[in-house]
Amino acid sequence: MQLGVIGLGRMGRIVVDRVLDEGHDVVAFDLDEEAVASAADAGATPAESVVDLAERLGDDKRIWLMVPAGEAVDAALDDLESHLSDDDVVVDGGNSYFEDSTRRADETPAAYLDCGTSGGPAGAELGFSLMVGGPEWAYEEMTPVFDAVATGPAGHDRMGPAGSGHYVKMVHNGVEYALMQAYGEGFELLAEGRYDLDLEAVARTWNNGAVIRSWLLELCEEAFREEGTDLGDVDDYVAGGSTGTWTVQEALEQEVPVPLIYQALGERFGSRAREDGRFSRRLANRLRYGFGRHEVARREE
């Protein structure tokens, strides 16, 4: 199969590499020329623009968007629009808002798959977990690509119609916020509590057989190992927040109580007011580096 990939950042480049590794062809474009050159070095065919990418793909185009949610997705789709037909398939693998995805599915003259992607940069080796929404035939058509990008056949599935992939990923991120908050609170109590504990040793012990072992807890262990048990100069400022906000908004609309996710979101917003130096927030700040290679906000000396 030949796949066009638009957006070659932390996540898009992994899509390129994993698809190439499985013997497929890739045509790659990014606004950043260095990212395009680097993908070309890895074996992709470089494109000079979105339109050039579309023209190089010929009939039955298969295109994966991996650009920031929002305007960048609409900009790429605008450029693609006149080059698409209903035999083509466009996948949006970013963290788009699900209602944007249903609108785009209606407006795009190709089959549109909204694909929630989880796993972060660690997915380069492990593969991603992919939650896909959209037409069944398009999902089946893209199965070789999903097999390559995901951990394997069990790492992707069709959730339902348009929007459902990004809807499931939105809720996934709400859960992610709540889990980060729970680990943060537990470690804050241990850090502030009555024993002088090595939190890396605690995390390592928990990760070996404990009920609460998980990848996020492995990232806690990594954070304590790399930053120190007091998290060193990691600031109590947690960025991000859009997917958690959408989750809470949807929960309110559906009248489903999600107090843990709401509380975790509130803690993030609170961290930006810099009222105090909460340990849990500093850990969340550092964990986002662990799973997403997002920049760690550091305290000023």
Ligand SMILES: NC(=O)C1=CN([C@@H]2O[C@H](COP(=O)(O)OP(=O)(O)OC[C@H]3O[C@@H](n4cnc5c(N)ncnc54)[C@H](O)[C@@H]3O)[C@@H](O)[C@H]2O)C=CC1
């Ligand atoms: N980093 C992570 O852990 C995860 C990120 N995501 C989502 O994946 C998407 C991409 O994220 P990252 O790769 O981390 O971002 P990134 O910032 O590393 O890369 C985005 C790339 O898109 C390019 N770009 C922006 N607008 C463009 C346009 N109109 N045409 C072509 N290229 C354009 C940028 O130059 C950049 O290279 C986002 O929606 C993000 O929320 C999803 C799961 C995990």
Ligand SMILES: O=C(CO)[C@H](O)[C@H](O)COP(=O)(O)O
């Ligand atoms: O989707 C992700 C992980 O699953 C991305 O890392 C996302 O950026 C996390 O959300 P936030 O930026 O709000 O922390």
